[in-house]
Amino acid sequence: MSFLDKLSARMPFGKKEEVLEYFFALNISNEKLSAALWTIEGRSLKILEEASQACSSLDDLVPTTDKLLDKVLGIRELNVSKILFGVPSSWLTDGNLKEENLKVLRGLVKELELKPLAYVETAHALVHFLEKQDSIPPTAVLVGFEQNHLIVTVVRAGKLDGVKVVARGDSSGASIEKALLTFTNVETLPSKILLYGSETSELKSQLLSYAWMSKLSFLHFPKIEVLQPEMEIKSVCLAGASEIKGDVHYTEHHEEKTVKKVTAFTAAQEEGEANGKEEKAQEAAENLGFVVGDVSEQGKETKTEPESESEEKPFESPSSFGSELALPEEAVPTSEHKLSKRRFLPKLPKSPVKLAILFGFIAAIGIILVAYLFLLKAEVKVFVEPKVLEKETQVTADPKQKNVDEEAKIIPGQMVEVDVSGTSKAASSGKKQIGDPAKGTVIIYNKTSESKSLSKGTTLTSSGLKFTLDVSINIASQSASDSGITYGKTNATVTASVVGADSNLPSGSELTVGSPSSSQVSAKAEGNFSGGTSKDVTVVSDEDQKKLLASLASDLRRQARQKLQEKLPGKKILEEALLEDNVKKSYSKNINDQASEFSLNLTIHYKGTAFEDKDLKLIVGKLVTTQVPEGFELNLEGTETQANVSKLEKDGKLIFLAKFKAKLMPKINKDELVNKIKGKSAKEADKILKGMDNVLGLDIKLTPSLPSILQRLPVFGKNIKLEVGLK
Incomplete structure (x- = not known):
């Protein structure tokens, strides 16, 4: 501008x-x-x-x-x-x-x-959005929730491994598992699951308790996050x-x-x-x-004459200088308007004081001009357009390796380990009934000609409610008399199998004895049953413990990486590559214990392999050197690297998929360029630089700052500092 x-x-x-x-x-x-x-x-x-x-x-x-x-x-x-x-x-x-x-x-x-x-x-589009948002190509499992379907996408280092659509079942975790099992070409799944669509906040807690590690090939328990609404x-x-x-x-x-x-x-x-x-x-x-383009034209094959290339205007970035002002040409006087030159010739003052002032003024002007020539400095920043080469390859970080093996793509690694402890609390969500079971006395009848024995714990049932005998009993056989047949009978106490007032049976209630048929043995309540009470309480559930363990383990993994990174600031440590070698956990409450909340003390010993990013960049240099086009050079410092863990072996070898984004900078001869622009006006320098290939723009800063009409670059090349970089 x-x-x-x-x-x-x-x-x-x-x-x-x-x-x-x-x-x-x-x-x-x-x-x-x-x-x-x-x-x-x-x-x-x-x-x-x-x-x-x-x-x-x-x-x-x-x-x-x-x-x-x-x-x-x-x-x-x-x-x-x-x-x-x-x-x-x-x-x-x-x-x-x-x-x-x-x-x-x-x-x-x-x-x-x-x-x-x-x-x-x-x-x-989703992958592109995530890459823009995080500034790195994503590696994750994307799960889109619709009312009746799930859309499961696996992406590694910004590239799609596939998209599967499955029917949504009662268990979202099981539906996702079903979809992921179809990705047979993926050896290790990304340890991050990103949710989008409807009801994702409620589903996240459900998925945190799912047994991912025992069912699918995750390197560690996946991190589960919810993306912003209307993501698609x-x-x-x-x-x-x-x-x-x-x-x-x-x-x-x-x-x-x-x-x-x-x-x-x-x-x-x-x-x-x-x-x-x-x-x-x-x-x-x-x-x-x-x-x-127009979808109405896709698929139609038409023959067209080749079009001539249209002339492209070079990109013009704003200049930091003002445009030169065009001054009106002075009117040239005609002969009839010419005046005597004598009228305009100044007369030198005869006074010595006045002469001294005049020569002093001339000397000052000279000094200013000399200072302008020698003291004027310029900083010129030239912004160029790089070419980007993307490459991916499998790299191994081996603790036994001493030097970088560029051919085998093996770099030196360093075994690292750390113990991390932490405590966390969670609310209980399980429900359970507590109370006392009902008790009562029953008369048991033997309707056979042989005596019957019933052992302690024999089950009796009435309207779906179950009771058990408190003691073992013997029942005499039935007997005949003039008045008819008299059943053998005996009294026994029973206790309800579950707590609650529902088991308080009224007197005379019929009960069925478990093993013999009702035609042989039957029972009837002798008096009312009593003592059955119950109430609902909150208890710790198995799902509660699993959720808290997954959440705390995820926090400890991040802490482990931070601790290791502080110890080894020059190394690169991948959070996904830290293995849980030993886990000690202690819950304050067991499953089904009555409690509104509970806590977990967790200690995990993590092991992993660290490596140096500069070693990884050496591999990059070897891979892309042969692909650098003429007129460009590899800027190794500006190379971006990303590692996606494949597996960590027992001997400490870390195998990962490395993706490189190498920036190739145009070759520019700085000395030659300085010679071209020295002494030029800002506008002329701008035109020269923008006429060069791969130059996007420039920024010129003069010291000291001068009015735009006087702004020119120094005439001495040594006073021009020229830098080449990215916009």
Whole structure:
């Protein structure tokens, strides 16, 4: 930005109002549609409104979309016609829309009179959103919850291993397990599960108690987190914004009550800007698996004449100097207006004092000019565009290795171990009845001609309630007399099997004896049963203990990594690679103990392998050196590395998948460049530098600061400090 531009930007008048273009976004999932109204302000994505509605049939796609777009538009007086689509993985084959789904989108845009921008696979958009948010490619299991389905996505180092859709069962953990078991090509699952969709907060506590380690190939108990609401439609919007304008970031935006004035586009402006944005989107489309353009044209094969390359204007970044002001040419006097030169020739003063002042003034001017030449200094920062090479390979950190083996991709490792202890509390959620069982006396009848014996603990039943004999008994056989048959009988005491007043039977209640049939032995209550009482109390459940253990173990793992990192500041320690070698745990309450809360004391001995990041970068250098194009050089210090643990062997060998993002810097001869720009004006230097390949912009700072009309770079190259870097 020039000095005059900066000045006008601070004025309360004369500012140009930013012209914003607005877009729709529509995400299509198995059971619902989500829509959004969004725009780009500077480098920020602004989502003005979101809405969603259930929709599981393609027949309802058009009317439901129409309602949602009306809802997100609301009362805003905007003319929005361009729409971006997020589509499920099942709609794609080899990255392209299936023909039947392509027809669906064609019909939708035609019916609603919309212009399609592009479509993106929702899974890819989610991965891109997480990478933007965390500044590193994600490694995680993504689980999307719908009413009847789960969408399970496995992503490692920013790359999709696959997307599975399964029916949602009674146990969410079991449904996720079912989906993950189909990923047979994944040896070790990422130890992080990210939840999005409906009811995720309630489901998180459920999943924390699931037995992941015994059922699936996790290296350690997975960390479970809940992503922000409406994650899918936000991810689709960010993917579209990134394709239109490159490095765009998203932050939560709450629209103010006053509606911002929108400057209308002229037809020419809209068409020109749209073409420019679409060209930019087309160039970067492959980064996200993005397909750009009118879906109505996809799949049609047409032969076109090759178009000549359009001239591209070089990118002009704002200059820190003011534009040179064009001064009006002085009017040249005609002959009739010429005056005697004598009138304008100054006369030297004859006074010595005046002569001294004059020569002093001339000397001062000379000193200032010399100082200007020798003392003027400049700092020039040249911003270049790097090329990025991405590579991934399996690397082993071996404690027995002394030096980096670039061929075998083995780096020296160091065994580390630490004990970490901690205490945590949790509320109990189990329920249990406590109280006393009912007791009473029964008469037991023997209806056979042989005596019967019943042992202690024999079960008697009445209306589903169970009782047991307190003692063993013998019952005499039945006997015959003139009046008929008399059953053998005896009295015995019984106790209810469970506590509660329900077992307080009234006198005369019939009971069935367990082993003999009722035709042989029967029983009847002798008097009322009594003593049965109960009440509900809160107890510690097995699930309560598992949740607290998982939560505290996760905290201790983080503490272990921090402690080891403090001891070894120059080393890299992966939290996921720390193994629990020995665990000592002590609960304050056992399972089924009555308590409103309980605590856990936990001590874990962690073992792992540390390594140096510089050793990893040596492997990078070996891998990418042969792929550096002419005119570029590898900037090893600017290389980004990421490690995803595969396994830690018993001998301490750490095997992990290393992903590298190497930045290749353009080669620039600084001395030659300084010679080109020395003594030039800021505008001339700007033109020279921007005419070079891979230069995005520059920043010039002069010391001392001078008015813009006097701003020139030093004539001596040694007074120019030139730095080359990234914007």
